[in-house]
Amino acid sequence: MPSLPLTSQLINLCAALLLLLAFAMLTQRRILSLINLFALQGFVLVLSTLVVAYSTRQTELYVSALITLALKVLFLPWVLHRLIRALNVRWDVETLINIPATMLIGIVLVIFAFNLATPISQIAGTITKSTLGIATASILLAFLMMITRRKAVSQVIGFLAMENGLFFAATSATYGMPMVVELGIALDVLVGTLVFGVFFFHIRETFESLDIHHLEKLKER
């Protein structure tokens, strides 16, 4: 099998690292490490965007990479760190539901995502099956992470990780989105995080804890 050009190999490597980080976030207990992993995932995204920018010579992707660096690697993790310090959950360790079962479901999701990606990649030309598959897989894994968590902060990080997967799909599969769309999504995510932050304070005031179990008390009966 002839080896791929170096840029494709680097993108593949970034894709694999993304998948690894998605699994790591799935099984990470400490909220502090979770935020660091999220920052690392953002950094891998920046690297892959830079590689795509270099290989397709699209200058707007350099700008995109810069925005991602500023937002996902620096600003958002900083906001989250401040948030958990203010909420006093910095050193929290969360009990997870059965790690092996979660990872097994994760593996099944990966296979499913790849099967989903196969027909799409056969239709379109530029899309490589592997990167689209991994992007879909990381979105699904981030969703799974949101489902299996009990603390509100980790659920928000799951939401942000989903957006990471989407971004990866956009840059590596379609070689970038129109700048308008990208700025719009970035703004949405930023505003969303700020709103979540405000809500966390409210939740904690009402229930004295950020365990989302307590939200079930809001049921009718």
Place this chain on the structure above:
Amino acid sequence: MNVASGIIFQVLQSVLVVLIAPLMLGWVNQCRAWLQNKSGAGIWQPYKVLNKLFHKDAVLAHDASALFRATPYILFGCMWLAVGIVPVLATDLPFAPAADVIALVGLFALARVFIALAGMDVGTSFGTLGARREMMIGFLAEPAMLMALFTASLISHSTSLPTIVETLGQREFVIYPSMAFAAIAFLMVLLAENARIPIDNPATHLELTMIHEAMILEYSARHLALIEWASSLKLTAYITIGIAMFLPWGIAHAGDWIGLPIALGVLVVKLALAGAGLALLETVSAKMRIFRAPEFLGTAFLLATLGMLTHFLLET
């Protein structure tokens, strides 16, 4: 190489590695001492320990059986075989085709079963405790290692370690993401199987925290010396397998006599770096609770399986 010189070389390689294995252990301990700001006992300490142990009288429990007495020799034999056939210096030695990765995992499993049985032989609580814990670690470590090795075999279309080394070492440099997963899984298994922190503390004296040490609590003198030597051989074997798979450059190829001294030099450098890296890893980690160990290894197993999956999905 013709057959006679090949066999001589094979024997020389195995004798050489068997003799340097305690030095490897000494180096790791010395690095650990330096990192902890102590002066350490010197890299030749394991040899002095072995010499001391061989001089002592062997003391056996009244009820120790023939299995108990035979196990140290069997263990030593298995580990000698393992380091003898792993391609350390050259890849075309006469017994090299026997170095099948699955067979190597089976060999380590054989050693583990015998030492666990020996632990249960005398009938005290400590032996059975150690045996039970060792098998608990082993039942996840062995499949994890097998899956990590399979990833390398799938890339090189062979389970024969010399072929893997030649294929990976001679190919132009390609980044294999699946090998990244496999490397992390292999490292985790190496730590677990060789009783290193974070799974087990090799220097502990508290019986309730022991895994490996608890099984060999009843051994003394030459039996203990052989078991300690076999442990250092196992560590060397694992490190050389790791080097052969993930850093295969510099190993002499078929019929290359001039390459052999270079290969020896490269090997020494790689082993030194690996030992220092291991010491660093041990110093920055803390020993885990015993029931976190299956989780640790379960993660290694799933990572290795994920690596195999990534190979199928990304690289073909």
Place this chain on the structure above:
Amino acid sequence: MDFWSLQPIEAAVTLSVIWIGLGVLGLAFARTPRAIVDLLFPAGAAVALALALTGLWAMSAPASTAILPAGLPDLPFHVRLDPLSGFFLLLLGGVSFGISLFSSGYFRVHAQGLGLLCVQYHVFLASMAFVLIADDAYLFMVTWESMALSSYFLVTTEHHSEQNRKAGFIYLLIAHLGAISILLSFGVLHGGHGDYTFDALRQAELNGFWATIAFLLAFFGFGAKAGMLPLHAWLPEAHPAAPSPVSALMSGVMLKTAIYGMIRVIYDLIGDIHWEWGLTVLLFGAATSLFGVLFALMQHDLKRLLAYHSVENIGIILIGIGLSMVFIGSGHPVAGVLGLIAGLYHTLNHAVFKALLFLGAGAILNSTGLRNLNEMGGLIRYMPHTAFYFLVGALAISALPPLNGFVSEWLTFQASLQAPLLESSVVRSIVPIVAAVLALSGALTGMCFVKVYGVAFLGQHRHQLAERPRDASGWERAGMLWLALGCLALGLLPVLMIGQLNSVSQALIHASLSNEAMASGWLWLVPTSSQQASYSPVVFLLVIAAVFGLTYLVVRQIYHGRLRRSDPWDCGFPEQTPRMEDTADGFGQPIRHIFAPIFQIHREIPRPDDPAPVFRQEVEDRHWQWMYLPIARFADFLSGHFGKLQQGRISVYLLYSFVTLIALLVFVQ
């Protein structure tokens, strides 16, 4: 018929009939049990050995057929001996040779009912032989039935115990359900024309849908007999209930006749294999193997534990066969041959080492009367021979080199590594996961047998024994020695057997391993090419033995070999008792902790202030709750409603006859 033109089939039939004859003689000698154990069982063993040689002969000879002068006037019995049947006859003969030798020693203590036991035993052996050589559906079903019936009587030999009776009942029930499924499968294969000989079934053309129906019926029918999930529930009940040599025979040989049936129907009679079928077999095999070993780890009854391991190994055989079917169905016959050979080799290996283990358990039972692992311990001091043979069996089943279990697992892994040949990415992703499950169950088996061997043979004795146990008798040792030698031979010289298996697959699917594979000589096992994979068990054994010997001598030469005995380390606590060792349940505690959701565990833990504390733990199979009991309740419900037909009044019964008569008259009109 002169000796030199003897066909293998004639030899096979003659030997099987001699077995039946020996059984009948057992009835005649019922009053003199010594004659039975001294003459008849050894004679049966000799017949077994001859049958094994016949099977070996048939593996390299062309297929031979015969028509027996028995059966119905229009449906005589057809028999045929081709390489596949030859292989299974070799398995049957070789393993039952060891078991019959063992039985000569084992049954000496059972004076009563020995005549009946002899006839049931030999009829069981003969029916299994006839199943393997049957060439038409009629003879197959007759001998399948007689195999089930004779083994039922053997299982319920000790019918005084209610547990044994229940075990026999569930065994017979599931065996019959399987038999009905197999019969239906033959019916579908028949296709509506011609007769029921296997030749006719082979010729019948089936379209895809009916072929799949035939496959499913055959798979589940034979799977029920093989102990595949979810129809495995009878195995852990029936195998412990039977006397140990019979358990060995059932676990070692009878389960393999089911595998034979599966291969015969799928590869030979249906012929055109779809890869989806292979995927089904693969998934069921993987689930079965993991399930079997996890439950085995929780048992403390030795024979029940061994029965669960049989479930696990059937799963491993099915993984090999499933891989083979997937490759053949996707158009890669050479890889398919590798999978088939791996599955068949594991069949033979399992027969040998499982029989050895059951015989060891029987020897323990005979000497000490113990079956519960928690009551054993330290037996290596009293029963050194049994301990040695059991160790060989334990190492073999844990798939450790250089014994035979490792060879077949190695071959199965090699087959799974051929997965990159497949095109479908779903199947290509599933095969590594199945390989991971196989690796996991292999490692768990090792853990389980460390537990079994350590708790039973090593350490101190846990309970007081009435008298000092004696080692196995001469006959028992002979049987175990034969099987242990088989483990060693199959492990050290796999190339010879693989060469024979190659001709089996050539005859069956007209494909064999590549020429390079067979060219490496007896020392190296090379299934595809020597670049790709090679394994040399002889090198392993020689090097380890050489290092063992050299180290022993050199250390004594340079230093010394002095030794003295003392008390074991007690950590300063002087009151050590044997009860402080791990029990079998204690050893399984990590597994129970990690895999808790899979088991249904009932535990009774005493309170700390209880003056007579008792700890009880029972592990139940969830299949009873999910599958068996609901089906049983449904059957009960249905039969309750049907029971209403039994009114009790004569006039109603006369009414039934009257209505049937009127209906028939209308129909005839």
